[in-house]
Amino acid sequence: MLSLYYYPGNASLFPHMLLRELGAAFELRLVDRTRDAQKSPEYLKLNPHGRIPVLVDGDLVLYETAAIALYLVDRHPEAGLAPPVGTPERAQFYKWMVHLTNTPQAEYHAWFYPHEHVLDPAAAATVQAAAGQRLNGMFDRIAGALGDGPFLLGRTFSAADLFLLMLLRWGRGMPRPPRTLPALGAFAERVLARPAVQATFAAEGLAAPLV
Template sequence: MAARRGITLYHSPASRAFITYWMLEELGVPFRVETVDIRKGQQKSPAYLKLNPSGKVPTLTDGKVVVSETAAICLYLADRYSYGALAPKLEAPARGPYLQWMVYATAVLEPARSLHGAAVPTPPGGWGPGWQPLPQVLDVLQAALKDRDYLLGDRFSTADVMLGATLSMGLLTKEIPEVPVLADYNQRLARRPAYNRAADATWPPDLFARDVLETTS
């Protein structure tokens, strides 16, 4: 399973690879899809582990470049193929908040969603987890999105793909409650054609009910 010329997305149905697929669809760049079905354990094959030793999806190759971890893939694609548009430029005031929300999606929202209600033991040293409980996280997001369409205001960006998809999957699995501000934001995202193409590819309607999703990889 060697890297090919052009962009290849190593993708699985019923996985977080939806986020990267959506990102590629927003960019409108040509890409090919290599299916690595996590339901069949294909992400643990020796060939795939050569690309991604963690045995997770997605992985993306762009010529000789290999990138794993969803946030890293989205940051790479945005800077390479949509710098100044889906990715604010380095000198732009929006660059700071943009990076903040990209990291917040995986470092705060994802663990808060996944571990909500679970007992998280305090590790030696007593520092505790590096994220707030889910209700506080949702308060932060509601405040950020109140009276604005997107995380950066009226401008859609890769931060909306990264954080918005994480939120959307949590709403679909009922792990995140449908508070009005966040539900409205999710509806705006779900009206985007690129979102729907990625959703159809990740959760094909003939195989999956949209309200019953596997989001582990």
Template sequence: MYKLFYYPRNASWAPHMLMVEMGLRHELILVDRKSNAQKSESYLKLNPTGRIPVLVDDELVIHESAAIGLHLCENHPESGLIPDMGSLERPIFFQWLFYLTSSLQSELMVYFYPQRHTENPDEAAAIKQAQEARVTDMFALIDCELEGKNFLVGHRISMCDFFLFMFAHWASDFDKPPLSFEHLGRYLRDLAKRNSVVTASELEGTNLDIYR
């Protein structure tokens, strides 16, 4: 049985939704960020970066949410959540996965933690404002990509969709939130109805009312 070390709405959310989508037996283990449990000695033995999530698969321990997601998808190819080897959709899948997890997520982290990117506390608000504009432009690009499409890659849901849903939810408080975009907003509302998204969100105590 898989064990997922998680905290609600953190980067563990997408792997959690993936496991529910696949119907995998798993155990959720809460890492209490409020008490800084991700920096505890026992947790650092699992993930020396001190970040969430961690997946334990028998003797294998994996951190980084995208690596966890890929491991799950490749361990369970019958789920169809990653395009087949040799298909034309496979490189496009990796293109968007890396854009989401390397570019979009990284820019969001600067937005949420601006104080880590300056030695002058007075500059944090300006950094946050600039980052919101940068990330909004990235959502605008994705909005264009989703015109006439139900999913980000091909004609069926993939791992990328769960990661995009997670990152878009993180930006719900933006002046121009992802839901306000025509195609991205429609896409997010549709995903929010999916059983795996609903179930994982309920288990984590995440309210999805904004998508109704």
């Protein structure tokens, strides 16, 4: 059985939603960040970077959120959560997966942990403000590309939409939450309405506001 090492609302939220959308058999293993369990010797054997999530599938130990998602959609092609390999649609899917992990997901690190990006603690607030401005621009462009959607790949729902939902949720406490952009707000409501997504939020104990 697959095992997902997770913490509620963390980057593990995306593969957790994906596993439920796939209908895969899996178990959740809590990594308690309130006790720095992600830095424990046991967890560092799974992910030496001390970050969540990790997926274990038999002898395979896999970390990096996007890598886990790509592995899962390939492992369950029958679910149709990624277009067929070798098609133009699959290329667009790769584009969104790489963009979301390389651009807004990476930028959030400076927003949430600005102190890790400076030598002078007094500069942390400026680092965070600059990251917030960059994130606003990123979500403006995603909203423009999404248009009426309804999804990132047009009419076809894919794993990339779950990834975007997680990133929208992370911005709920920003001065301008991404969901306040009409295209992204409507998108979030569509994805949040999916039963597998609702089941994930319930299992992780995530209460409103969800995004």
